[in-house]
Amino acid sequence: MNIDFNKSGGLIPVIIQDDQTLEVLMLGYMNEEAYEQTLSENVVTFFSRTKNRLWTKGEESGNILKVTSIKLDCDNDTLLIKANPHGPTCHTGSRSCFSTDFNQNFLFKLEEIIDDRFTNPAEGSYVNKLQKKGLNKIAQKVGEEGVETVIAALNETEEDLINEASDLLFHLLVLLRAKDLKLKTIAENLERRHTIK
Known part of the structure; x- marks a missing residue:
């Protein structure tokens, strides 16, 4: 450089x-x-x-x-x-020196946490319980949460939809980790599709 x-x-x-x-x-x-x-x-x-x-x-x-x-x-x-x-960046103990209210890309952080659970199993971890049950159970949970998200969108409150969509995204991240895929790969694929059309 x-x-x-x-x-x-x-x-x-x-x-x-x-x-x-x-x-x-x-x-x-x-x-x-x-x-x-x-x-x-x-x-x-x-x-x-x-x-x-x-x-x-x-x-x-x-x-x-x-x-x-x-x-x-x-x-x-x-x-x-x-x-x-490795830990908070700011000397005040905050994630960032710029006092951001929340981590706008928390999905990537959550992916990192899930990856850590796969690599370093923790006692009582829900991710590790799913991991032990195997790929079929992990995939099944994504299907269940997808159906619950649809039901919430059609018949329930906004809060219910937010909760069900959160469960769906969480379980999808677990499935992607089980298949050794990164959220970045999905984002790149979506970007490619967007530029093609």
Whole structure:
């Protein structure tokens, strides 16, 4: 990357975005040394203007940001880093430094939680109970929740429909995980279909 560190006196702004949910987590600054350390360790390191030194996010709290991708803007003077946060990003304990009311892409976070349950079974986990019952039961639950969603849409309250649709999406995510498919793959397929028509 041909990053222009000279344009702003040696520091460039860096936007951190959650790789799964796409939520903007924070803004920091990097000099060339911070950028090189971020590349070599695959963990976000900034140049702290208040501490006047390199500062790896989470060096004290353990809430590091693992880099998944780095993109340079069209002016070569701003970075967008997608990362997997290990714990809250903000020093206040919030998910994001921007006080977003809710995670607008929570489906991706939920997919991550379900994947974790498959990989690291937890005592009493509903996902693990479904997993033990096998693919047929998981698929059956998607069918049941689909029918219940239709019934709620036709004969019940808006709140009932919201609850049934939530159950349907949850069970669909479990089924996709059981088949080793990602929500991203479905989104890409929908985007392809949209551009074709």
